[in-house]
Amino acid sequence: MSETKPEFVEAVDIEITVNGKSYQRSVEPRMLLVEFLREELRLTGTHIGCDTSYCGACTIRLDGDAVKSCTLFAVQADGAKVATVEGLATEAGLHPLQKAFSEHHGLQCGYCTPGMLMSASALLDEIPNPSDKDIKKRIAGNVCRCTGYQNIIKSVHAAANELREA
Amino acid sequence: MMYPAPFRYHRPENLNAALQLLQRLGEDAKPLAGGQTLIPMLKMRVGDVTDLVDIGRLPDLDEIQLGESEARIGALATHARIAASSVAQRLPSVRDCAGGIADAQVRARGTIGGSISTGDPSTDWAPMLHTMAAIVEIQGPGGKREVAIDDFITDAYTTVLQTGELVTGVRIPLPPARSGGAYIGYKRSAPAYPTAAVGIQLTLDENDVCIAARCVLSAVASRPVTSAAADAALVGTRLTEEDLRAAGELIIADTNPPADVRGSADYKRSVLRGLFLQVGAKALQRAKGENIEGEHNYV
Ligand SMILES: Cc1cc2nc3c(=O)[nH]c(=O)nc-3n(C[C@H](O)[C@H](O)[C@H](O)COP(=O)(O)OP(=O)(O)OC[C@H]3O[C@@H](n4cnc5c(N)ncnc54)[C@H](O)[C@@H]3O)c2cc1C
Ligand code: FES
Ligand code: FES
Numbered sequence: 001m002s003e004t005k006p007e008f009v010e011a012v013d014i015e016i017t018v019n020g021k022s023y024q025r026s027v028e029p030r031m032l033l034v035e036f037l038r039e040e041l042r043l044t045g046t047h048i049g050c051d052t053s054y055c056g057a058c059t060i061r062l063d064g065d066a067v068k069s070c071t072l073f074a075v076q077a078d079g080a081k082v083a084t085v086e087g088l089a090t091e092a093g094l095h096p097l098q099k100a101f102s103e104h105h106g107l108q109c110g111y112c113t114p115g116m117l118m119s120a121s122a123l124l125d126e127i128p129n130p131s132d133k134d135i136k137k138r139i140a141g142n143v144c145r146c147t148g149y150q151n152i153i154k155s156v157h158a159a160a161n162e163l164r165e166a
Numbered sequence: 167m168m169y170p171a172p173f174r175y176h177r178p179e180n181l182n183a184a185l186q187l188l189q190r191l192g193e194d195a196k197p198l199a200g201g202q203t204l205i206p207m208l209k210m211r212v213g214d215v216t217d218l219v220d221i222g223r224l225p226d227l228d229e230i231q232l233g234e235s236e237a238r239i240g241a242l243a244t245h246a247r248i249a250a251s252s253v254a255q256r257l258p259s260v261r262d263c264a265g266g267i268a269d270a271q272v273r274a275r276g277t278i279g280g281s282i283s284t285g286d287p288s289t290d291w292a293p294m295l296h297t298m299a300a301i302v303e304i305q306g307p308g309g310k311r312e313v314a315i316d317d318f319i320t321d322a323y324t325t326v327l328q329t330g331e332l333v334t335g336v337r338i339p340l341p342p343a344r345s346g347g348a349y350i351g352y353k354r355s356a357p358a359y360p361t362a363a364v365g366i367q368l369t370l371d372e373n374d375v376c377i378a379a380r381c382v383l384s385a386v387a388s389r390p391v392t393s394a395a396a397d398a399a400l401v402g403t404r405l406t407e408e409d410l411r412a413a414g415e416l417i418i419a420d421t422n423p424p425a426d427v428r429g430s431a432d433y434k435r436s437v438l439r440g441l442f443l444q445v446g447a448k449a450l451q452r453a454k455g456e457n458i459e460g461e462h463n464y465v
Binding site: 003004005006007008009012028029030032034035043048051052053055056059062065066067068071073075077086118122135137140141143144147 | 167168169170171172174175177191192194195198200202205206208209214216217220221222245246268270271272274275355356358463
């Protein structure tokens, strides 16, 4: 015995807090979180690179963890707190990570940058004084086709220093 | 964007409700745990899934316990939590395996129960658990049952799980003193599945003679490759490089790895030979009580 394949499925009500603001929406269960962020909320800072769970451009934070938003349904994030790159800067200016990426050439085309920043912010929350190895291990799921990674590693160190001094 | 075909979504409150729902919905309903295998497959429209039963938040299924004689890891424990747990502290090959799967983002979502339930020959938990002779706990409409990890996966992408059954956890008997293991893969990059991986658990007597061995090769056949002959060949030796090489030949000779984007059959066999020596040496050091880290090799 088995259910029939649905051609159409009713939308489901969800509530997700994104960068501190609560949003209530009705979404199709098959809507991926990255699409919810980009299309429903118009938060297009989160990028879609590969769409196959490989590149990390879509990395956001879900209740603190850096995760790939192309590999998560919006319904799974119902009730969760999501942080995206748009939430890093404050009225006081860019986040230390953003400043460091800009000052140390941690980006060129910028495609991977939102994902890199979210992976790096999760790392620094957990390990305020990371080694090169800690950084490499955390951004191993974020592909950059431009920088060769060295300047990204430098940028994360610089941001870590600034955050520790702050 | 790649869109999965429409499916109905259910989020039951507890394990019993999930089991009843899965039984009622039938074979085209799938449990959704971390989604790190299932969601990519749905996006590629593999399989005819009508319903997803989200078990990701079921209470009490993610507990990790280190007991006197065994460790228990709940099905929903993520790779990341396992890597940071007391069980990984006690069993370094668990640490090698959990910390080496994919990348930080996948490790934060993917679960041990989901990993073994895929029956995917490229995943790491089932072969690693072979080296520990682990037991899989299953619950279904008919009640609870337990299956040895070696009997759990029957073929590529095929397990003994019946429609409506869920894996609830795995139990790992703790190895005796003077036992040590390692599990190391050869990978093209972090988010890529291993080209090949090897796991070895070795137990020594007080004179450093091997009294028990369990070896496994992963990602090179439709299911984890084990060899009673290779295990037996190590017993009674002092695990010199020559002893390891001889046992490695016994288990590698029988494997015919599929040629694919990760390499030819010959290439994979030579990767396995190198890995077998490396993993054997690390397991031996750990059996002698040395506290050393293991890391996958990245191309
Ligand atoms: C980029 C990438 C790289 C990866 N690299 C590796 C790697 O190097 N090594 C490795 O081992 N894995 C790798 N994986 C796979 C990853 O470990 C998955 O997390 C794991 O295979 C599946 O776990 P899950 O919790 O995500 O399961 P899901 O994707 O939710 O489910 C997988 C399957 O198991 C079923 N299922 C889930 N939980 C249960 C349960 N408790 N009982 C019964 N059935 C269940 C589902 O219905 C589904 O069919 C990778 C994944 C990605 C996306
Ligand atoms: S777009 Fe999500 S991992 Fe590439
Ligand atoms: S800056 Fe271009 S991909 Fe990283």
